[in-house]
Amino acid sequence: MKRTHPGLLRNILATNVRRFRMARGLSQQDFALEIEMDRTYYGGVERGERNVSVDNIERIANGLGISPDLLFREAD
Amino acid sequence: MKRTHPGLLRNILATNVRRFRMARGLSQQDFALEIEMDRTYYGGVERGERNVSVDNIERIANGLGISPDLLFREAD
Numbered sequence: 001m002k003r004t005h006p007g008l009l010r011n012i013l014a015t016n017v018r019r020f021r022m023a024r025g026l027s028q029q030d031f032a033l034e035i036e037m038d039r040t041y042y043g044g045v046e047r048g049e050r051n052v053s054v055d056n057i058e059r060i061a062n063g064l065g066i067s068p069d070l071l072f073r074e075a076d
Numbered sequence: 077m078k079r080t081h082p083g084l085l086r087n088i089l090a091t092n093v094r095r096f097r098m099a100r101g102l103s104q105q106d107f108a109l110e111i112e113m114d115r116t117y118y119g120g121v122e123r124g125e126r127n128v129s130v131d132n133i134e135r136i137a138n139g140l141g142i143s144p145d146l147l148f149r150e151a152d
Contacts, residue, residue: 052130053129054127055127067148073143
């Protein structure tokens with residue numbers, strides 16, 4: 001099991017959120033609007049700058065239509 | 077993809093954290109101490125009462141020695 005270094009999980013989450021959002025063909029602005037999340041805050045999530053909470057992770061995963069655990073898997 | 081209802085993810089996380097912690101044979105107190113997390117706060121995580129942040133999810137997963145995505149999978 002690869003041990004994540006503090007802060008690494010934010011980057012894994014950021015990379016995955018961006019990847020799934022782009023796969024849906026949505027801009028950050030459109031997606032943030034769709035899930036009723038502040039656009040600036042959401043931009044920070046995709047830059048790995050936000051210490052995102054589980055409730056917001058749930059909202060993002062639901063908006064992306066994916067199972068939340070997929071947001072925490074490292075790309076192979 | 078099962079859509080989680082707001083707050084459901086906290087319960088999934090709580091159930092998994094408890095399961096993995098008990099599998100390591102540790103009490104809440106011992107585990108909270110080990111990962112340098114406030115014991116009362118940690119108890120709230122296992123009761124699904126805390127809107128846990130990604131940094132603390134990372135700390136818990138590292139302490140359990142598991143990949144963080146396992147904490148977000150629903151039990152079959």
